[in-house]
Amino acid sequence: MEKLIIIKYGELTTKKENINLFINTLNKNIKEKLKEFSVKIEYDKGRMFIRVLDNAFANVIETLKEVFGIHEIIIGYEINTLDLEEIKKNIQFLVKEKKFTTFKIETKRSNKKIKKTSIEISSEIGAFLLKENQNIKVDIHNPEIKIHLELRNKESYIYFETIKGLGGYPVGTLGKGILMLSGGIDSPVAGFLSIKRGVKVEGIYFESPPHTSIEAKKKVEELARILSKYNGETKLHIINFTAIQEAIYKNIPHEYLITIMRRMMYRISSIIASRSNAKILVNGESIGQVASQTLTSMKAINEVVKLPVIRPVACFDKLEIIDFAKKIGTYGTSILPFEDCCTIFVPEHPVINPDSKVCENYETLIPYQELIYKAIKNHEIIKISEQEKNDYEDIL
Amino acid sequence: MIYLDYSATTPISFDVLDSYNKVSKEFIGNPNSLHSLGSKAKDLISNATKQISELLNVLEQEIIYTSGATESNNMALIGVAKAYKRYGNHIIVSKLEHPSIYKICEYLESVGFKISYVDCDQEGLIDFEDLKRKVKPETILVSICAVNSEMGIRQPLKMIRQIIKKENNNIIFHSDMTQGLGKIPLNVHDTDLASFSIHKVYGPKGIGLLYKSSKIKLEPIIYGSSKENDIRPGTPAVALIAAASKAIRLNIHDLDRKETFIRKLNEKIVKELAHFEGVKINQTKYSIPHILNMSLPHIKPETFLHAMEEYEIYLGTNTACSSGEISNSIMAVYKDKERAATSIRISLSYLTTIDEINRFLNCFELIYKRLSALTYE
Structure with missing residues (x-):
């Protein structure tokens, strides 16, 4: 009998045609996530089996809790036989260690060559356990412990509790998206939610040195690092936005500063998306939260791009977003007090209902295409991975 | 050294x-x-x-x-x-x-x-x-x-x-x-x-x-x-x-293993010094083995320390910060002024070797005999 981890895929199994893509991607993601551990992974269309070689079960399970596409994590025991007598002995061995008064046995047999039905097997094992142990009884509605038995091709598996996984789809199975990462509370949550649905995100961050500081950039890198726990290695595109922002500030009536700035960001993000082969833009806009997030503003801003713009937190209240950010661990970093390019050059009275025609007219006042071209040409790409890159390893 | x-x-x-x-x-x-x-x-x-x-x-x-x-x-x-x-x-x-x-x-x-x-x-x-x-x-x-x-x-x-x-x-x-x-x-x-x-x-x-x-x-x-x-x-x-x-x-790690080793050194010294009449080991069951304090009757700690130094062996009197005074701690535990005034401290490390301890013990014998003879004259 060998102890091992069994993964249930959940929602994936409903994807009939793409199932291989989904499971292969999940396998790849899990392998990457567990690269620090010595594990052996086997899988088929129904289950994934992870053998942990150095007895680091608890740590491996904690790590698996950060992988999208896993519905359930199970600690199970594998027996290399379908022989019922052997199975009974092993179940008795495992059950001996447990304290309970009521139980239920749930048998599944994916191997239909076995003559007995699942129900027959369950009742036979149940009878055996009742005979071997005193003071226990069967309760099929509300048992203290559930004994699961799965009979597969040549092996059977016994397990008791299951641990809930993150759910969602394996990252990457739905393609790529560009996440507009500002450093605030909302955009990391938006990123997390899109990653959950299988979108591999690349971040884009607009910096305006010297108006914004290196700390502000570091903060965004840290947010990307937290997201990379779920997203895997994460590319972060850093766009130097200073020239564009200064040009807007100097030439455009101030009530339109934010609207036009956002339109420029959208344009740049959309170009980066097509270069990265990303299908969507993702951002943390929430309806009505600020002047640039009224419906009219969203329309005026959204018009400059053709890609779908996904706004996972559009309908969340601020407090709901904050709770989410705390849960995924980005909140503490998001509230560090460094100015980003959205908080500098803020007009006193931004327009609440901007008109896209007006925007277009104002935009003729600056050579924005040329400025955008330059910004993209010189943009910096950082690859961020979960393991905090510790440059100080030799020093500390 | x-x-x-x-x-x-x-x-x-x-x-x-x-x-x-x-x-x-x-x-x-x-x-x-x-x-x-x-x-x-x-x-x-x-x-x-x-x-x-x-x-x-x-x-x-x-x-x-x-x-x-x-x-x-x-x-x-x-x-x-x-x-x-x-x-x-x-x-x-x-x-x-x-x-x-x-x-x-x-x-x-x-x-x-x-x-x-x-x-x-x-x-x-x-x-x-x-x-x-x-x-x-x-x-x-x-x-x-x-x-x-x-x-x-x-x-x-x-x-x-x-x-x-x-x-x-x-x-x-x-x-x-x-x-x-x-x-x-x-x-x-x-x-x-x-x-x-x-x-x-x-x-x-x-x-x-x-x-x-x-x-x-x-x-x-x-x-x-x-x-x-x-x-x-x-x-x-x-x-x-x-x-x-x-x-x-x-x-901060591996403290047990180091302590076991140091305890052996400590025990060896204590055992060997038992042969010298008058040497009082200032160590209780709550002492960690890394620190071994002893009083040498009638010998001025500084004199002993400098005599050992001639053989390139370096040890301590009270704490480095208060050499020359009587030891508060020994006074507090043993309530014996003579004992508190004549204490020396050996402190050991996982870097200390058995060979070093043997050489220390040899020199100790030499110097202790020499200085005790002088005191009694």
């Missing part, structure tokens, strides 16, 4: 020294500067602090860098006295403290605080009944070291904390853990404040730590302009901090 004074200070580990050098050369910015050289240095400090906080199992903001344990002790005792004086003016310390604690107490007495000295029993353990008696409603602070520097007596801090807090829950508990770090497992959560010195764990001299629980407050004892750390302002000692973090990391 045979170095047997590891409790006075330790030789810096070359790994730690490398870090010190590297940081001094490559991190030239002032961590308080806004430019990138400043943030680079600041980032290093925050990584170093994070590592220390994980090793000591505390929060990052609970670590204060000082110049050493003496400063940490000052900051703790005076800082608490100033911050909590409206709640009382009474402070309790043990009779087994490092001299710096007594000097601070003298100062505090001069500005109106009352100090009580709690007794210890024959084994050097804090006298719990005496401690209970001494705790008063106006007591604001108790300071008891984790490991005594002269005889290596280890105190049950957790129990002491329980006793104090039961008598008066508002009391702040400080412990000078200088002689414990790197030798025994320490739980700083037994205390509210704990002092450490890095040169006792194969790090550079000039840096120490004060653990300060986030639940208590301290008044600063020095003033400056730094916003980041107003309790201890000034430009952070970047290279020393990095070296401290590394020294702690390298020396």
Whole structure:
């Protein structure tokens, strides 16, 4: 009998045609996530089996809790036989260690060559356990412990509790998206939610040195690092936005500063998306939260791009977003007090209902295409991975 | 050379020294500067602090860098006295403290605080009944070291904390853990404040730590302009901090194995010295083996120390900081003035070899016989 981890895929199994893509991607993601551990992974269309070689079960399970596409994590025991007598002995061995008064046995047999039905097997094992142990009884509605038995091709598996996984789809199975990462509370949550649905995100961050500081950039890198726990290695595109922002500030009536700035960001993000082969833009806009997030503003801003713009937190209240950010661990970093390019050059009275025609007219006042071209040409790409890159390893 | 004074200070580990050098050369910015050289240095400090906080199992903001344990002790005792004086003016310390604690107490007495000295029993353990008696409603602070520097007596801090807090829950508990770090497992959560010195764990001299629980407050004892750390302002000692973090990391593990080895050395010395008439081993069942104190009747400790030095063997008298005086700790435990006036201290390390101990024992015999003969003439 060998102890091992069994993964249930959940929602994936409903994807009939793409199932291989989904499971292969999940396998790849899990392998990457567990690269620090010595594990052996086997899988088929129904289950994934992870053998942990150095007895680091608890740590491996904690790590698996950060992988999208896993519905359930199970600690199970594998027996290399379908022989019922052997199975009974092993179940008795495992059950001996447990304290309970009521139980239920749930048998599944994916191997239909076995003559007995699942129900027959369950009742036979149940009878055996009742005979071997005193003071226990069967309760099929509300048992203290559930004994699961799965009979597969040549092996059977016994397990008791299951641990809930993150759910969602394996990252990457739905393609790529560009996440507009500002450093605030909302955009990391938006990123997390899109990653959950299988979108591999690349971040884009607009910096305006010297108006914004290196700390502000570091903060965004840290947010990307937290997201990379779920997203895997994460590319972060850093766009130097200073020239564009200064040009807007100097030439455009101030009530339109934010609207036009956002339109420029959208344009740049959309170009980066097509270069990265990303299908969507993702951002943390929430309806009505600020002047640039009224419906009219969203329309005026959204018009400059053709890609779908996904706004996972559009309908969340601020407090709901904050709770989410705390849960995924980005909140503490998001509230560090460094100015980003959205908080500098803020007009006193931004327009609440901007008109896209007006925007277009104002935009003729600056050579924005040329400025955008330059910004993209010189943009910096950082690859961020979960393991905090510790440059100080030799020093500390 | 045979170095047997590891409790006075330790030789810096070359790994730690490398870090010190590297940081001094490559991190030239002032961590308080806004430019990138400043943030680079600041980032290093925050990584170093994070590592220390994980090793000591505390929060990052609970670590204060000082110049050493003496400063940490000052900051703790005076800082608490100033911050909590409206709640009382009474402070309790043990009779087994490092001299710096007594000097601070003298100062505090001069500005109106009352100090009580709690007794210890024959084994050097804090006298719990005496401690209970001494705790008063106006007591604001108790300071008891984790490991005594002269005889290596280890105190049950957790129990002491329980006793104090039961008598008066508002009391702040400080412990000078200088002689414990790197030798025994320490739980700083037994205390509210704990002092450490890095040169006792194969790090550079000039840096120490004060653990300060986030639940208590301290008044600063020095003033400056730094916003980041107003309790201890000034430009952070970047290279020393990095070296401290590394020294702690390298020396906080594997304590059991090291102690077993050191205990063997200690037992060997004790066994051999039993042959010398008059030599009194000042060691109780609560002493850690790293520190071995003994009294040599009628021999002036300094004379003995210098005689050993002629053979390039280096040991200690009392603590390095108070050579020449009688030992408070030995007096407190054995109540014997002669014994307290003639003590020498051998302190051992995992770096000590059996061969060194053999050579020490040979020289000991030679010198002890020579000096004893002189004394009796």
